Amino acid sequence: MxxxxxxxxxxxxxxxxxxxxxxxxxxxxxxxxxxxxxxxxxxxxxxxxxxxxxxFESPREESVRKVREMAAAVNERNNQKFLAHVSDSFTYKNWKKPDAVTVIELAQRYNVTAAVFDFNRERYNQVSPTELDIVFDARADSVGNERFPMHFGTRFVKDPDGQWRMKTFAFYDYVSKEDGGEKPLPGMP
CATH class of the missing domain: 1.20.5 (Single alpha-helices involved in coiled-coils or other helix-helix interfaces)
Structure with a gap:
């Protein structure tokens, strides 16, 4: 289609x-x-x-849905549900796919919930028939009503089973977005 x-x-x-x-x-x-x-x-x-x-769900819509499902998995502290949307070819710094559950461990350690929003349609980029980039904002909400806004750029890849899954991500300051350069995810080495 x-x-x-x-x-x-x-x-x-x-x-x-x-x-x-x-x-x-x-x-x-x-x-x-x-x-x-x-x-x-x-x-x-x-x-x-x-x-x-x-x-019909476009690749962009499927990727946005998967990011929302990953945020729900973080909130549920469900490793399997989270990893279901992470590609086997996942890399972030020196991480591989099994290391991606660190995101859930951080959410548990700091007792936060995740919210994703503002999927920027203009910044969507179909890199190739099997790779695409989406940009969105996210927020970690703590029990004490503190909010930590973030800006993400993610690359999704079409895996051999035909599903779009996250291949990598980049974290940026919420205010300066990509202009401020990539930042480490809070709480990560």
């Missing part, structure tokens, strides 16, 4: 909707068969676009 159908931009919806409103207005004014067919065609195109968007 082409990405422009499975993951259309808001602009595509807006253009079709505005065209539909204009066509419907012209039809109400003229009441001709031609204008009715144009309005019906635009309605069908808008409905088809919405249906494709709903039924």
């Amino acid at each position: 082409p990405t422009w159908l499975s993951d259309p931009t808001t602009g595509m919806y807006l253009i079709l909707f505005v065209a539909l409103v204009i066509a419907a207005g012209v039809w109400v004014r003229n009441r001709t068969r031609r204008t009715l067919l144009i309005a019906a065609g635009l309605f069908a195109a808008l409905a088809l676009l919405g249906l494709c968007d709903y039924l």
Whole structure:
């Protein structure tokens, strides 16, 4: 499924909707068969676009879903659920896949929960047919209502089983984003 159908931009919806409103207005004014067919065609195109968007998950949408599921796994302290979304080819500094559970151990040690948000669609980059980058913000909330915002860049890879999984990540300061350079994840060596 082409990405422009499975993951259309808001602009595509807006253009079709505005065209539909204009066509419907012209039809109400003229009441001709031609204008009715144009309005019906635009309605069908808008409905088809919405249906494709709903039924088919693009690589970007799958990666965003996986990041959300990983945050839920951190909050549940569920190592297996977390590692299910980490690729066998995972690397971060000198870590490999089994070391990725350190994220959950840090959450336990500091008694925090994770929240992910603001997935920047403009910064999404399909590097190759099997690799993509997504950028998002995250927050660690402690029991004492302290919040630690972070900015992440992640690379996902399409594993041999056809699933997109996290290959690596980079952590940045929340305010300066990538401009401030990569930082170590708090609590990590």
